[in-house]
């Protein structure tokens with residue numbers, strides 16, 4: 001994402017990628033103050049009271065706004081500022097803490113904001129992928145595009161609970177991912193058989209690196225405490241099962257990685273909450289590239305970024321789409337629920 005990681009999507013529907021900062025949180029046509037007000041009203045309201053009031057306060061604070069104006073436009077988003085402040089302060093800031101940080105440690109704050117990116121890795125998304133993975137001929141070779149720390153490359157390691165129906169995973173100490181079914185879904189009897197896995201990310205995070213894990217924790221919004229515990233247990237699982245995540249771009253490096261995958265099973269290329277970071281032309285090129293490869297393609301993204309397929313009926317969540325055309329399910333952006341849409 002080079003220096004500019006602001007999602008560049010012009011939303012056709014109001015389903016945001018909550019990890020992107022968000023799609024509706026930064027509009028390049030708006031002043032920074034208005035973007036923070038919009039973030040408070042559209043993204044943080046109902047989800048994180050602490051971030052809602054902080055974003056409103058930033059919108060009226062000349063010190064914080066002046067500092068934000070000194071950053072490149074793609075580095076001004078609330079998710080990045082708030083996570084960087086938490087990373088340095090080791091607590092959720094109030095507006096006074098933020099102002100003091102800017103007055104007293106501005107260089108340190110700038111360094112974190114310039115070096116780090118919003119790249120939440122939510123293992124619970126595996127719960128919304130599992131039925132689709134279970135329907136494919138086994139074993140699987142998995143390639144995740146935009147893998148962050150690789151926590152969504154471990155779908156066979158986690159355990160699952162779908163409204164009381166369990167699916168066991170290979171790592172008995174890994175977290176159980178709870179997912180509500182909003183319609184009957186084809187749940188597998190057991191976790192998929194994964195024989196090979198790789199990730200690609202512009203900026204891979206290392207689950208063995210405590211600073212990277214702290215950054216991932218800071219990206220989780222206050223008020224979402226269950227996610228913090230899940231993150232830490234998933235990180236432990238990743239430390240027991242290290243996954244190579246290659247530093248690279250989804251257009252430049254995917255074909256080479258696909259060529260390296262074993263061919264004695266199904267090669268699956270998948271991604272979730274990634275395409276909001278990619279501009280429209282590049283998304284189109286990516287879609288063409290994946291179609292040209294001999295793989296199964298699972299895309300779990302906000303409908304606004306799916307230029308190649310109508311995702312009619314997806315109003316609240318992400319669209320889980322196979323091979324660029326078959327709508328399988330509507331999924332909660334953080335994996336909490338699933339509405340299976342395809343014939344079972």
Ligand SMILES: C[S@@+](CC[C@H](N)C(=O)[O-])C[C@H]1O[C@@H](n2cnc3c(N)ncnc32)[C@H](O)[C@@H]1O
Nearest residue numbers: 019119120121122146148201202249250272277
């Ligand atoms: C919000 S995170 C999602 C991580 C993971 N897929 C998940 O669902 O938890 C998006 C990730 O996409 C990566 N990304 C964005 N643009 C990319 C590109 N052009 N090539 C590779 N990775 C990219 C970011 O670095 C980030 O780690």
